[in-house]
Each structure stands twice: as structure tokens, then as C-alpha cells.
Amino acid sequence: MVLNAGNILLVGAILLFVSIMAAKAGYKFGVPMLLLFLGVGMLFGSDGLGIQFNSPTVAQFIGMIALSVILFSGGMDTKFRDIRPVLGPGIILATLGVMLTTALTGTIIYFVTKWFFDTITLTIYESMLLAAVMSSTDSASVFSILRSRGLKLRENMRPLLEFESGSNDPMANILTILLIQIIQAGDMSLGQSAGILLMQIGIGAVAGYVLGRIALLAANRLNMDNASLYPILLLALVFFIFSFTDLIGGNGYLAVYIAGLVIGNGKMPHHRSVSTFFDGIAWLSQLVMFLALGLLVNPKELIPVAGIGLLIAVVMIFLTRPATVCLCLLPFRKMTKKAKAYVSWVGLRGAVPIIFATYPLIAGIDNAPLIFNIVFFITIVSLLLQGTTVNFMARKLGLVDDSAPAPRDFSFEELPEEIKSTLSETDVTADMLASGDRLMDLPLPDDELVVAVRRNDVFFIPNGSSKLLLGDKLMIISHGEHALVP
Structure with missing residues (x-):
């Protein structure tokens, strides 16, 4: 076929x-x-x-x-x-x-x-x-x-x-390309070989770090409304980092690994x-x-x-x-x-x-x-x-760590459909703080629970006496009266 x-x-x-x-x-x-x-x-x-x-x-x-x-x-x-x-x-x-x-x-x-x-x-x-x-x-x-x-x-x-x-694939890749060039050219000096080797590693490492930092900065600054676009953006950047590094004479495989x-x-x-x-x-x-x-x-x-x-x-x-x-x-x-x-x-x-x-x-x-x-x-x-x-x-060889906890059979990463709880995010406003600036003072419904607070770039788990500031972001989990009933 x-x-x-x-x-x-x-x-x-x-x-x-x-x-x-x-x-x-x-x-x-x-x-x-x-x-x-x-x-x-x-x-x-x-x-x-x-x-x-x-x-x-x-x-x-x-x-x-x-x-x-x-x-x-x-x-x-x-x-x-x-x-x-x-x-x-x-x-x-x-x-x-x-x-x-x-x-x-x-x-x-x-x-x-x-x-x-x-x-x-x-x-x-x-x-x-x-x-x-x-x-x-x-x-x-x-x-x-x-x-x-x-x-x-x-x-x-x-x-x-x-x-x-x-991290060892780039070295094998460099040696493979280098030996092909030697076979095709008939001979190559040790100095030339070492120069190509060092150039590929050096450019690849620097490009991977610099472009990785730029990619991270871009992901944090774009503030896209659709969260699904972030992984697509990074996938495009992966291919760009590989091809650009290869274009300037570095090793693309090393660059994408360091960027990762x-x-x-x-x-x-x-x-x-x-x-x-x-x-x-x-x-x-x-x-x-x-x-x-x-x-x-x-x-x-x-x-x-x-x-x-x-x-x-x-x-x-x-x-x-x-x-x-x-x-x-x-x-x-x-x-x-x-x-x-x-x-x-x-x-x-x-x-x-x-x-x-x-x-x-x-x-x-x-x-x-x-x-x-x-x-x-x-x-x-x-x-x-x-x-x-x-x-x-x-x-x-006795290298298995049996004292480490066994993996759990259940994970909350994906909740069953029977559980109707939802996770949402809301900003703390002046109206919310009118009755007091502690978490216990907020007028939250009985079926809502604040599980985390984000203040600038810092997250913390609050308790009832935690003080809130204007602009704090609250992560709230909520469910209906019969949410846990299939």
C-alpha cells in the first residue's frame, strides 16, 4: 500500500x-x-x-x-x-x-x-x-x-x-554531523573538529537559556483571555528555538532542552x-x-x-x-x-x-x-x-526506595462528573470589605469556600482571621445543595 x-x-x-x-x-x-x-x-x-x-x-x-x-x-x-x-x-x-x-x-x-x-x-x-x-x-x-x-x-x-x-543527545548529534563532514571532506584537523564541537555546544546552551527566558517573559506578559492558547504559543516557540538555534550554528536539541x-x-x-x-x-x-x-x-x-x-x-x-x-x-x-x-x-x-x-x-x-x-x-x-x-x-541492586509512599489510586486532578463543585476566581472589592477586612467578615454563601488567596504573585492558604486587601484574588470552590449526590 x-x-x-x-x-x-x-x-x-x-x-x-x-x-x-x-x-x-x-x-x-x-x-x-x-x-x-x-x-x-x-x-x-x-x-x-x-x-x-x-x-x-x-x-x-x-x-x-x-x-x-x-x-x-x-x-x-x-x-x-x-x-x-x-x-x-x-x-x-x-x-x-x-x-x-x-x-x-x-x-x-x-x-x-x-x-x-x-x-x-x-x-x-x-x-x-x-x-x-x-x-x-x-x-x-x-x-x-x-x-x-x-x-x-x-x-x-x-x-x-x-x-x-x-542532555547527551546534542553531543551525539554534533559528533554524528562532524564525522559525516570528515568522511565527505576526506580529512579534518583536530582543531577544526574541536572548534565546531565547542561552537555547537556554546551557541546551543546560550540560545536555549536566553530564548527560554524570552519565551517565559512573553507567556507572562501577553495575558491572553483564552487559556488554551498558552500551550500553542509555547509549542510555536519550541519550534522557533530549535530552528533559530540551528540557523545560527548552535545545537537545536540542546537549546530546546535548556529552554524547557x-x-x-x-x-x-x-x-x-x-x-x-x-x-x-x-x-x-x-x-x-x-x-x-x-x-x-x-x-x-x-x-x-x-x-x-x-x-x-x-x-x-x-x-x-x-x-x-x-x-x-x-x-x-x-x-x-x-x-x-x-x-x-x-x-x-x-x-x-x-x-x-x-x-x-x-x-x-x-x-x-x-x-x-x-x-x-x-x-x-x-x-x-x-x-x-x-x-x-x-x-x-537494592536501589528501590520502598519507604516512598505508594501512588494513590485516586486523584482530585480530575473530579468525577457526579461532583458538581466548581472552582472560580474573584477579585476582592471595596463592597466586599465593607463589613470588615478579615475572611470571616466576607458575605459568602454557605456553599462557597475560599481555598487560596493570590496577592500580587504570592499565593497563601487563608483562615478565618486572614486579612484581605483590595485587589486580592480569591480562589473559591462552590457546590449546590445536592452537589455530591449522583
């Missing part, structure tokens, strides 16, 4: 529905949802039910948009107070760790293909390119697995893993509804991205690379990732060996390496199809082996 304007919505809706049903079933067995999304794409692809999707350019474009949203959403959900204790190890893992992984893995790939695989010939730069593509832990996989499992981890493991996975951190930790109107919106959009982005990548691959082409793919996967999981983590975290002596072992294990590969593997395809590198298929195979192995054992390894 060839996708066209007449059937793309129908096929897309079916793919989304099947993916969600598969994810619901797979969750019971501990199978990562993102792996199932990949599987659905492969099932419906050219070697399955026959959907013809073979454009690396379109897949890369979908991945670029999706990854921008995922990184921004991940940044918004990350609190500075959580990452502050792990900022040092997180930054080292996201920068030096990626470079070490590339160097170690690339060297091993070069000698393994040279000595043991006669049918596969990769130059040292192509070996390094393959390693660079796979050098980062996947933010989409780590965010979704850790948050969907609801793990309560000791030693600040979750903030560290999420911060690393959210800035905005998520700042004061903004309708913060909760905006976060909920981006959480949903991030899940949709992950689903569409993995479906598109599943459609792009031809499963039959994975069989010839299974041997080399499995060998590289084993090397990365059991050798280069642990060695990199050990070297990077050597200065941090307070971190236990078990914690370092867990960081090594949760080095998940996912959609990001596959997206980066489309870069050599578009650039026309000689062994680009081979690199793409190897990366895809390694991603499947990583999600199957590491993704399904995140809980098991945490418990095996």
Missing part, C-alpha cells in the same frame, strides 16, 4: 489505535511501549502488510520535530532542585561520556569488522560514525520507561538518568494545563516517531547484520558503557558502586540513534544502509534486554 492524501488519515488512525492497544497489553508483561510501537510499524511496513514508506528525509523530519517536543517536555518536567545534586556527574556523562563511548566503541567496531567479518568493511571514520550514532542514551526511552514504571529510586538515580538522557528547564522552573500562567498538554504531545511524538521508524526499516535486511549487530550490542552493554560510566563517575566517590552499575545498565538505545542513522543515508555515505540496519538491530536488542529489566535491576 502506498500512502497518499486519500488514505493517510485512515491508515494513521489505525496505526495509532493498534499501537495503543499493543502498549496496553505489553505493559502487563513489562515490555517497553516504545518497542511495541516499533514492532507495529514493522508489522505494517513493506515486509509486513505492505505500507510503502522509504523516505529517510521524511523520517528524519518527523524525528526532528518529535525529539524537539520530547526534549522540551522532559526539560519542563525536570526541577532544578532535583538535578542540582547530580549536575556534575550528569554534565560529564552527557559530554565526556558520549565522546568516550564513541572512541571506545568505534575502535572495537573497526578491529572486529576488520578481523572477524570479511563481508563487512568499515573505515576507522565509518566505525566512529556508527559508534557516534549510538553513543547517547535515548531520552524518549528513558523518560517513558522510568515514569511509566513509577520507580522510586535511591541516590538521586532518576534525576541523574533523566538529565543525562535529555528554564520555562518549567519559572512562574507561568496555567502552568499545570501547559505541562499536561506537553505531556500528551510528547507521548504522541514518541508514538509517531517510533511508528515512522518502524515503517522505514525492512525487517528482512536486519537478518544479514544480526551477527555484527548482536556483537556490538553486547560490547556496548557489557563493556564500553560500564567502562565509560566508571571513568566519568570516578571523581564522585559518594556514589556507590551499585548506583554506578545501575547507571551503566540504563544506557537505553531507542529512536534517537535511529534518527541519527538517517543522517548518513541522506548524506550519501557509502556504508550508510549498513549503518542504519545495524543501529536498528542494536536498538531492538537494547530495548528487549535493558528496557524490560529496569525494575528488576533496580531491585537486584
